[in-house]
Structures are given as structure tokens and as C-alpha cells.
Amino acid sequence: QQPVQSPQAVILREGEDAVINCSSSKALYSVHWYRQKHGEAPVFLMILLKGGEQKGHEKISASFNEKKQQSSLYLTASQLSYSGTYFCGTEIGTGGFKTIFGAGTRLFVKA
Amino acid sequence: EAQVTQNPRYLITVTGKKLTVTCSQNMNHEYMSWYRQDPGLGLRQIYYSMNVEVTDKGDVPEGYKVSRKEKRNFPLILESPSPNQTSLYFCASSLKGQGTGYTFGSGTRLTVV
Numbered sequence: 689q690q691p692v693q694s695p696q697a698v699i700l701r702e703g704e705d706a707v708i709n710c711s712s713s714k715a716l717y718s719v720h721w722y723r724q725k726h727g728e729a730p731v732f733l734m735i736l737l738k739g740g741e742q743k744g745h746e747k748i749s750a751s752f753n754e755k756k757q758q759s760s761l762y763l764t765a766s767q768l769s770y771s772g773t774y775f776c777g778t779e780i781g782t783g784g785f786k787t788i789f790g791a792g793t794r795l796f797v798k799a
Numbered sequence: 800e801a802q803v804t805q806n807p808r809y810l811i812t813v814t815g816k817k818l819t820v821t822c823s824q825n826m827n828h829e830y831m832s833w834y835r836q837d838p839g840l841g842l843r844q845i846y847y848s849m850n851v852e853v854t855d856k857g858d859v860p861e862g863y864k865v866s867r868k869e870k871r872n873f874p875l876i877l878e879s880p881s882p883n884q885t886s887l888y889f890c891a892s893s894l895k896g897q898g899t900g901y902t903f904g905s906g907t908r909l910t911v912v
Contacts, residue, residue, distance in 0.1 A: 690841070718898050729889060730842070732900035775841060779897060786857060787832075787901070789842040 689714070691778045693790035700766045700797045708761040708793045710776030719759040720777035720787065721750055723770075730775060733761075766797045801826045805890050805904035812880055812911055820875045820907045822890030830896030831873040832857070833865065835886040836906075842889065848873055849896055880911040 691712045698706055710719060718737045722730040734743050736752035736759060744750055748770075750761045763770055773794050777787040803824045812818055824831065832847035834857075844857030848867040862884055864876040873892075877884060887908050891901040 720900055722901075729903035729905050730901075732902065735898070735900050737898055777842075777901075786844060786847065788844070788858070789834075791839060791841040 689780065689788055691776055691788065691790040693774075693776060693793050695793060696791070697794040698796070700770075700795065702768060702797055702799055703765050704797075706763045706766060706795060708763075708774050708776075708795070710759045710761070710778070710790055712757050712778055712780070714780055715756045716752075716759075717756075717779040719750075719752055719779075721759075721761050722775045722777065722789075723772045724775065724792075725772040763795070766795075768797050768799065771795060771797045801902070803890055803892050803902050803904035805888075805907050808905060808907060810907060810909050812909070814881055814911055815879050818877050818880060818909075820877075820888060820890075820909070822873045822875065822904055823871050824873075824892040824902070825871065826892065826894075826902065827870065828892035828894050828902075829870070830894070830899075831867065831890065831892045832901070833863070833873070833875050834889045834891065835859065836889060837886050845875070845888075847896070877909075880909075882911050885909060885911050 694709045720735045721733040724730040739754045739756045742751045773792040777789045833845040834842040843859045846865040848854045890904040893899040893901045
């Protein structure tokens with residue numbers, strides 16, 4: 689039931705864009721996105737609850753497709769501070785309280 | 800400052816010696832959870848608690864115990880640690896559990912020799 693994240697890793701130059709995908713075989717109640725820097729705790733970025741929802745600000749945003757089985761995280765005009773590992777966390781169905789995380793996408797932004 | 804506090808940050812112990820990792824949050828969150836993080840596997844849920852005295856198993860509960868006697872505290876107990884429990888552990892809390900984001904503690908790096 690672990691969601692599949694892609695790509696596993698990506699290297700960018702400052703100013704370039706990136707897309708990280710998170711896919712599930714089942715319809716999801718919600719999708720969370722987190723960023724973890726090396727040696728630190730994951731930090732919550734945003735949560736999407738509705739099919740077709742798009743969220744975030746101009747530089748970091750996310751979408752949740754209509755079928756609620758896929759979410760994408762968009763990083764625009766990347767900065768050095770964007771480096772880290774990005775995780776999606778998925779909740780399946782209502783009434784449950786389990787959030788299952790993907791294996792993560794390692795993002796490295798170089799000058 | 801709103802936060803989740805875990806202690807200790809680092810712990811080296813021997814096989815079979817009982818240990819407790821403490822977790823406390825000051826945000827009045829109902830939901831708390833423990834995860835372990837291993838390379839290439841992401842974050843795997845050990846146990847979670849929806850409120851005081853209400854706990855349930857996550858995906859990898861074997862070898863662990865938890866309790867939730869107070870809303871703010873959610874300790875993780877390893878009664879007989881084994882080397883395969885060497886990992887990085889995170890405690891997390893959220894307002895309601897479902898449909899709300901998590902705040903993570905700083906992590907506890909546990910080594911069992």
C-alpha cells in the first residue's frame with residue numbers, strides 16, 4: 689500500500705523546475721507533502737483533500753488528480769534551500785488514521 | 800513555541816535492555832504517532848494514538864509498546880531491543896489525525912548492539 693514516488697532522485701541547477709509524483713493504487717482520502725533536510729525532522733509543506741485540488745504558493749505547489757490516486761509536487765525556479773528529501777504521505781479512506789509514506793525523492797539543487 | 804519534543808536524541812544500548820523514548824507535544828493535539836525511518840524505506844508507522852487511552856498498531860508494531868495516559872505524552876517502549884530495531888525514530892502529532900498535517904519531533908537515533 690506504500691505510495692510510489694518518482695523520480696527517486698533529481699539534480700537541478702538553481703532556477704530550474706522539478707516535478708515529483710506520488711501514485712497510489714487506491715483512491716486516497718488525502719495526500720500530505722513533507723521536506724526533510726539531512727539530519728533533521730520532516731517538515732510539513734501542505735495537504736490536499738479534494739480531487740482536482742491545487743494548492744501552494746507560486747514557487748512550491750501541488751495538485752491532486754480528479755480520481756484522487758495521484759499527486760504531484762511542483763518546485764519552480766528552484767533555490768539551494770530546496771535541497772532535501774521530499775516525502776508524500778497518503779491516507780486511504782475515511783475512519784482510518786494511518787498515514788503511509790512513500791520512500792522519498794532526493795532533490796539536490798546546485799549553484 | 801509549538802513543538803514535539805523527543806528524548807533522547809541519540810541512544811546506544813545492548814540487546815535485551817529495556818528502554819523508553821519519550822515524546823511530548825505542547826499543541827493540545829489529539830493524534831500522536833511513532834515512525835521509524837530506514838534508508839530506502841521511508842517512514843514506517845509503528846503505533847498511533849487517536850486520543851488518551853486509545854492506541855492502535857501501525858505497519859511495523861512488533862517489538863514495540865506504547866501508552867497514552869496523558870494527551871501530551873506518547874512514550875515508545877522497547878522491552879527487549881534487538882539489533883534490527885537500530886533505526887531513526889520520529890514522533891509526530893497532528894490536531895485530529897485525519898486530514899491534518901503532522902508536526903515531527905527532532906528524532907531519536909537508536910543503535911542496538
